[in-house]
Amino acid sequence: MDYSLVDVLVFAPLAPLLGLILFWFIQLLMIESLKYNMSKIWENHRAFCRFSNFIGILFQAIAHATGYTITGIGVSEFSLSVSESKVSPKKEKKGFPEWIANAFLALGPFFIPPFIIFCILFLIPGVLNVSPVPGYTFSQMLISFGSLLFQFGTGFLILLTNLDLLNPFHLSFALLILLVGLGIRPSYIGEEKKKIGMLYDLHLIKKLIVEHPLYVLITLAVLYLISVIMFLLKIPFYALLFAFFGWLALIAIVAILLAHFVVFLLIISDRLPSFKRFLPFLIPVVSYIALRILFLAFPSDFVYSISLLLSILITIASCFVLIKLETNKLKKLSEIKQEEEEDGKGRGDTS
């Protein structure tokens, strides 16, 4: 195999790490987008937002407590409410254990919730059927990382699109993904505009790196060592270490997308008058059941995926149609003026 040693020993170990950072950043942006959309519905759906806050805070507290437990610090107090959580350390430990515990607090809420889904996927045959592409240079490592993500992503997507929502277990799984999507948000939504968001999270991570550069260097050194050992033994599993976190990020992105869909329905529902506000929630249910009944007459191999995707498309299209018909959103100014004129004429006639 033709490769340069500098590439293999210096640059290649960084490739999957960079890939992971890129992927995690997409997750961070999605979280910020969800947070922005949820802040718009706070006034009308406080209970929903509080519930979402609670799940987020719960995951955060779990991450915090896991950090303390793993490092041997221990947990002396654990309390949780809709607006805050308190996890107190049992012992005071400085240095590396404290740094690890803080790393758990900063990064845990992003990866622990999708890990729950991952554990379930682990039990489903076929989804985790991945094989790493052998390669030890920077580009090959990047390809290997991408390939692992692609293989897992394909399996996960096939599983999701083939969910039978009339099956209670599949429905529960979909609801769990939604819950995780609502919870992967270390940011708080509420009346008080707390300065907790993407920038705060990044600030926490920056603090972890800047305040303890030695620990970061040690971590990097360990990674380089693993990479060298893998290279010498010709085991192509280095990218797999990072791909695992990439998979978690992928699960998180899908879950957040699902949460976006629910928030989108809520936003549309808020803009509609009277009983029509229930339509955005009824359409996906009715359309899915109707499609499943329809496919009883026309059997196909892709009943579940077609029903699910068509149902989502029908819902989105119906929402836009409802908004166009019922409000001035999505209407041209000329159309609004014309409607106003007609409305005025109508009133004149009746009076």
Place this chain on the structure above:
Amino acid sequence: MVKEEEILLKDEHVEKILTPHPLSFMGLQSLWLFILLWGVLLWWLATFSQYTSILSNQLILLGTWWGVTVLAGVIASLVAIRWRILFFYVGILLLGTIILWQTGWINDIGTVKTFVLVYSIAISALFALSVFAYVKSHRYIITDLRIIFKGGIIKKRERTLRYDKITDVDGEQGILGQIFGFGTIIPITQSGFGLGSDQTFAAGGVEAQSKKIGIFGFAGGSKEVKTPRTRSYYELHGVYPYREIRKLVEELIQGNVITPYQKEQVELQREQVELQKEMKEFLEKQSLLKDDE
């Protein structure tokens, strides 16, 4: 039904009329929700899942239905320390089985499956309606003088509590309460109304009486803790918005409690009245003496 105006005293004003939030009775709601969900799940398992062949026998299907429901009833009874939950579940199962037996539907597996589904839906709907009626039977009237607790579907209960009799106010807000903004306020009186007791028994067992000791004749012990607890008819159960109501109750109690300054003023007034009385008596005696002269 007695109207609010009829029970009000002269110059008494209503501050708030409240009923509990439906989700504050989640324990009761979960009982019918379980019957519904388990009925639907069992029907689905017997009709569409990979376990259809296992559940294709009437006895196995009914056995599963009975087994899981009784198990849930035992767990719920142990958690809530109310054996009536188990008896209620067993009653539902018995009634269903008797109907299946008497009508002869038990002979056809398809009919049994449909019956389990329809019966579960019907029973849970009936139960849900009963819970709704029970929730709506509660009525709490907060006036400027007292709190009136009213309730009862058939047997009517009523309790009046004056603010000056309240010694302590206990509040409780679970996760659902925090999400939906409701909570329970228990006013505790000087007589101890509003206090219940939690009993634990060391070394296990089914002991309920506080004074008895001994398990299997060789070991045991009991502990009793007084805790704020009363029936939902005698507390402000699951009231919304919790924070606002709690503040209102606290303010009304404060308004009815005599402050040290007010106490001092009353004492001063009493002394003045005594002094005036003495002065009056003295003047009367003086005028009598003058008349004698």
